[in-house]
Amino acid sequence: MFKCKTSPEVGGMGHSVKRKEDARFLHGKGKYTDDVKLPGMLHMVIVRSPYAYAKILSINKEKALAIDGVLAVITGEDLAQYNLHWMPTLLSDSQMVLPTDTVMHQSQEVCAVIATDRYIAVDGAEAVDVQYEPMKAIVNPFKALDEDAPLLRPDKEGQKDNHIYHWERGEREKTDAAIAAADVVVKERIHLPRIHVASIETCGVVASYDKDTEKMLIYLTSQAPHAIRTILALVAGHVGLSEEKIRIIAPDIGGGFGGKVPVYPGYVIAIAASFLIGKPVKWIEDRSENLVNGFARDYHMDCELAATKDGKIQAFKVSTLADHGYTDSSANPSKYPTGMFSICTGSYDYEHAFAELDAVYTNKAPGGVAYRCSFRVTEAVHAIERMVDKLAAEIGKDPAQLRFENFIKKEDFPYASPLGWSYDSGDYKQTLEKAMDMIGYADYKKEQAEKRAQGKLMGIGICTFTEVVGAGPSKDFDILGIKMFDSAEIRVHPTGKALARFGTKSQGQGHETTYAQILAEELGIPYTDIEIDEGDTDTAPYGLGTYASRSTPTAGAAAAIAARKLRDKGKKIAAHLLEVSEEDIEWEVGKYFVKGAPEKSKTIQDVAFAAYTNFPEGMEPGFEATHYYDPPNLTFPNGAYICVVEVEEETGAIDVKRFVAIDDCGNIINPMIVEGQIHGGLTQGIAPAMYEGIVYDDEGNVLNGTLMDYLVPTAVESPHWETGHTITPSPHHPLGAKGVAESPTVGAPPAIANAIIDALYPLGIKHLDIPITPDKVWDAIQVAKAKA
Amino acid sequence: MAKHKVTMTINGKSVTAEVDSRLLLVHFIRENLDMTGTHIGCDTSSCGACTILIDGKSVKSCTYLTVRADGADITTIEGIAVEGTNHPLQKAFHDQHGLHCGFCTPGMIMRSIDLLKTNPNPTEKEIRWGISGNLCRCTGYNNIVKSVQQAAAEMAKEKEASV
Numbered sequence: 001m002f003k004c005k006t007s008p009e010v011g012g013m014g015h016s017v018k019r020k021e022d023a024r025f026l027h028g029k030g031k032y033t034d035d036v037k038l039p040g041m042l043h044m045v046i047v048r049s050p051y052a053y054a055k056i057l058s059i060n061k062e063k064a065l066a067i068d069g070v071l072a073v074i075t076g077e078d079l080a081q082y083n084l085h086w087m088p089t090l091l092s093d094s095q096m097v098l099p100t101d102t103v104m105h106q107s108q109e110v111c112a113v114i115a116t117d118r119y120i121a122v123d124g125a126e127a128v129d130v131q132y133e134p135m136k137a138i139v140n141p142f143k144a145l146d147e148d149a150p151l152l153r154p155d156k157e158g159q160k161d162n163h164i165y166h167w168e169r170g171e172r173e174k175t176d177a178a179i180a181a182a183d184v185v186v187k188e189r190i191h192l193p194r195i196h197v198a199s200i201e202t203c204g205v206v207a208s209y210d211k212d213t214e215k216m217l218i219y220l221t222s223q224a225p226h227a228i229r230t231i232l233a234l235v236a237g238h239v240g241l242s243e244e245k246i247r248i249i250a251p252d253i254g255g256g257f258g259g260k261v262p263v264y265p266g267y268v269i270a271i272a273a274s275f276l277i278g279k280p281v282k283w284i285e286d287r288s289e290n291l292v293n294g295f296a297r298d299y300h301m302d303c304e305l306a307a308t309k310d311g312k313i314q315a316f317k318v319s320t321l322a323d324h325g326y327t328d329s330s331a332n333p334s335k336y337p338t339g340m341f342s343i344c345t346g347s348y349d350y351e352h353a354f355a356e357l358d359a360v361y362t363n364k365a366p367g368g369v370a371y372r373c374s375f376r377v378t379e380a381v382h383a384i385e386r387m388v389d390k391l392a393a394e395i396g397k398d399p400a401q402l403r404f405e406n407f408i409k410k411e412d413f414p415y416a417s418p419l420g421w422s423y424d425s426g427d428y429k430q431t432l433e434k435a436m437d438m439i440g441y442a443d444y445k446k447e448q449a450e451k452r453a454q455g456k457l458m459g460i461g462i463c464t465f466t467e468v469v470g471a472g473p474s475k476d477f478d479i480l481g482i483k484m485f486d487s488a489e490i491r492v493h494p495t496g497k498a499l500a501r502f503g504t505k506s507q508g509q510g511h512e513t514t515y516a517q518i519l520a521e522e523l524g525i526p527y528t529d530i531e532i533d534e535g536d537t538d539t540a541p542y543g544l545g546t547y548a549s550r551s552t553p554t555a556g557a558a559a560a561i562a563a564r565k566l567r568d569k570g571k572k573i574a575a576h577l578l579e580v581s582e583e584d585i586e587w588e589v590g591k592y593f594v595k596g597a598p599e600k601s602k603t604i605q606d607v608a609f610a611a612y613t614n615f616p617e618g619m620e621p622g623f624e625a626t627h628y629y630d631p632p633n634l635t636f637p638n639g640a641y642i643c644v645v646e647v648e649e650e651t652g653a654i655d656v657k658r659f660v661a662i663d664d665c666g667n668i669i670n671p672m673i674v675e676g677q678i679h680g681g682l683t684q685g686i687a688p689a690m691y692e693g694i695v696y697d698d699e700g701n702v703l704n705g706t707l708m709d710y711l712v713p714t715a716v717e718s719p720h721w722e723t724g725h726t727i728t729p730s731p732h733h734p735l736g737a738k739g740v741a742e743s744p745t746v747g748a749p750p751a752i753a754n755a756i757i758d759a760l761y762p763l764g765i766k767h768l769d770i771p772i773t774p775d776k777v778w779d780a781i782q783v784a785k786a787k788a
Numbered sequence: 789m790a791k792h793k794v795t796m797t798i799n800g801k802s803v804t805a806e807v808d809s810r811l812l813l814v815h816f817i818r819e820n821l822d823m824t825g826t827h828i829g830c831d832t833s834s835c836g837a838c839t840i841l842i843d844g845k846s847v848k849s850c851t852y853l854t855v856r857a858d859g860a861d862i863t864t865i866e867g868i869a870v871e872g873t874n875h876p877l878q879k880a881f882h883d884q885h886g887l888h889c890g891f892c893t894p895g896m897i898m899r900s901i902d903l904l905k906t907n908p909n910p911t912e913k914e915i916r917w918g919i920s921g922n923l924c925r926c927t928g929y930n931n932i933v934k935s936v937q938q939a940a941a942e943m944a945k946e947k948e949a950s951v
């Protein structure tokens with residue numbers, strides 16, 4: 001277990017100190033993008049396509065422009081004059097900012113109305129007359145590659161069909177051979193549906209161009225302001241928006257979960273409008289725009305898991321069809337178009353694996369960004385964890401036992417996975433044992449046997465996942481060429497208080513507290529004396545931002561190393577003040593002392609003061625340090641989750657009785673915050689498992705584009721979560737930390753799905769895709785009964 | 789657009805204004821009065837981010853016309869405690885880590901004030917149902933429930949002390 005080195009007052013690692021950022025939020029004084037109000041600010045509302053696929057015949061602005069207060073209607077033709085009607089996606093595909101001839105998905109941006117007031121802008125949007133010629137949309141991704149499927153992207157040179165790319169990892173022949181030779185092979189097609197992060201704050205922007213200074217100030221709901229500034233400079237440099245003239249401020253963010261990583265067309269239109277008009281322009285998405293114009297997941301995975309007859313796993317193969325919508329705008333590192341999907345071999349030790357994926361265009365919104373896990377780990381973990389359970393059921397072995405028999409052993413770390421990762425650390429056996437103890441696994445097994453004897457449906461589901469976060473080492477990881485390091489800059493003031501700035505951006509994770517705790521741990525300056533600042537590209541050091549659980553693994557590490565640089569400088573100053581040589585100085589949290597004479601000491605505050613007032617001759621004055629951290633490897637958090645459910649046969653209603661989550665995220669900075677992150681992630685795990693999924697009809701209309709029918713769990717659907725930890729520190733992270741926020745979203749859905757299927761197994765039901773809703777269960781029960 | 793004169797009390801202060809008949813109360817509070825603690829998270833009365841108190845009852849202000857609030861007594865998150873102090877719910881949300889991004893928090897607190905007024909000693913289940921009109925995407929609700937429980941206990945103690 002982790003032992004705190006600092007007192008609660010200093011508040012270093014391991015202390016559950018209360019959050020420093022709370023006060024403003026509790027008093028209604030948070031400052032979110034929609035709270036920004038600038039003099040002369042105009043409002044933008046977007047006209048969107050009612051069709052999934054249509055030619056635009058005409059856009060008539062006249063009636064809109066006749067409304068008092070409507071100043072402009074911006075179309076694709078208008079932007080085309082500046083060559084701003086298309087933009088690149090993060091994966092080097094292209095996306096329309098505004099169309100000039102064709103709309104490719106329902107709710108796509110068609111044109112934008114700028115007015116003096118939001119209500120008038122809405123009037124204007126309603127008055128714009130757009131004529132369309134609807135075409136037959138491709139909705140089913142399996143039909144996208146049919147011979148007679150229309151070519152959706154004739155604009156792309158060399159594009160002959162709707163196939164975007166093929167990707168593969170591992171050894172196909174050897175894996176096929178191992179599967180062919182195995183005693184037992186279980187197969188399943190598993191779909192992870194389109195879902196949306198639906199942060200309670202939608203996306204938005206206030207763009208303000210000053211024609212005199214030529215500076216573009218942008219308040220943006222962005223998890224990655226620095227990267228967005230660079231992209232903007234690359235896209236709009238030719239009209240004069242060069243990088244030093246662009247300042248992006250990401251103010252308080254009302255939840256991100258990956259949905260605030262991309263550049264949305266609305267941002268670009270508002271920025272272009274402000275640039276052209278010379279006044280501030282605000283655009284705030286409404287909820288339906290938010291829910292319908294982006295997505296995560298949407299992988300159809302054909303899985304095969306092979307094993308010996310007593311359950312020793314031998315090979316895993318997964319072939320995936322990915323529905324990307326009309327453009328590939330996934331937010332993945334350049335060399336990883338499928339993110340970290342190749343983590344799909346899971347927590348188990350076996351030799352052969354092969355994963356391949358084909359991505360296709362359809363007439364749906366682009367996205368593939370994130371839902372508290374952008375890098376496709378959720379898909380990967382769902383595939384392996386469902387298949388492991390299916391194998392256990394097939395051979396009649398307890399799924400916990402099957403896992404124990406196949407786990408990678410503690411002593412096998414670092415472990416080279418069959419698809420090329422080097423897992424850094426873990427103790428999977430201990431973690432699952434702890435989860436089983438906490439929930440009382442053996443007792444539930446007994447209860448289940450009794451209930452089954454009475455004809456009742458009760459299920460127990462396990463998921464033992466391995467995550468991969470903290471992207472990433474520069475040799476492999478970049479976004480549009482920019483390496484995925486992150487940064488920290490620390491200034492300790494003469495009075496011993498400090499300001500630290502980061503390239504990341506909190507969206508509720510509590511960085512203002514946890515980063516201060518890291519510095520408190522390393523420097524001994526109380527966390528309350530340290531201000532944390534992020535999100536302003538004019539002041540913060542460059543970094544790739546906060547997503548994919550990367551802040552602690554990257555910027556957190558940068559903070560520790562920058563602090564250690566300061567400590568080294570401080571040592572020289574202390575030696576000078578204590579009139580001994582540097583070798584005679586020792587450090588203990590918060591102070592330097594003379595070896596063998598601990599009464600002769602200087603505090604970090606004394607040293608900071610001396611750095612400005614009494615430093616050794618020849619030394620550079622000041623007490624500041626910066627570090628850009630390039631991680632040597634990723635980190636591999638892991639966990640064991642167990643869920644107990646009861647299903648009512650008559651109605652299909654599912655009752656989650658218990659849910660226990662044991663996480664190993666390495667050393668913990670603030671246990672209270674980590675636990676809070678896990679609670680939140682678990683609710684975002686039950687959401688796709690039982691409630692959420694974007695539904696399309698055959699014409700490509702979204703059927704659940706509001707919060708009335710897209711079911712975000714409330715406090716009633718969300719169970720009481722029970723959490724705990726094991727700790728195996730990351731061997732290569734300076735603090736031994738691993739990152740945590742996405743683990744629960746990754747681990748919960750298969751645990752819940754496994755529990756529900758386990759409950760239904762006596763009826764002969766062997767698989768259901770998530771979301772597993774009561775009506776889906778009820779239908780499956782009727783089919784199963786009819787068969788029986 | 790027809791204009792209407794409205795007068796109401798907001799956080800103890802009287803406010804008079806000429807407003808469009810279609811102006812939603814949440815916009816009146818945020819845009820006209822520049823009090824941005826009341827948030828907007830949807831347009832279907834689903835999320836509760838806009839919850840305020842009208843004559844002591846929690847109401848979603850995103851689907852409430854300003855003209856309808858003529859003569860009303862309104863409280864927003866900015867008005868539940870004297871500046872520099874905390875309402876027991878504000879303190880409890882801080883103590884129990886009942887907020888992450890803070891976007892749902894004002895609405896959650898305003899709803900919880902009403903909940904504890906009508907049911908000062910709610911069970912966990914009653915709290916969960918009581919706040920089920922308010923969505924939080926960050927916290928998973930465990931700690932929001934705990935926050936409401938802490939505040940209920942503290943408010944009960946305060947009440948006892950004042951009798």
Ligand code: FES
Pocket residue numbers: 827828829830831832833834835836837838839848849850851
């Ligand atoms: S903004 Fe009022 S309920 Fe969502």
Ligand code: FES
Pocket residue numbers: 200254255508886887888889890891892893923924925926927
């Ligand atoms: S704290 Fe973010 S929505 Fe509740």
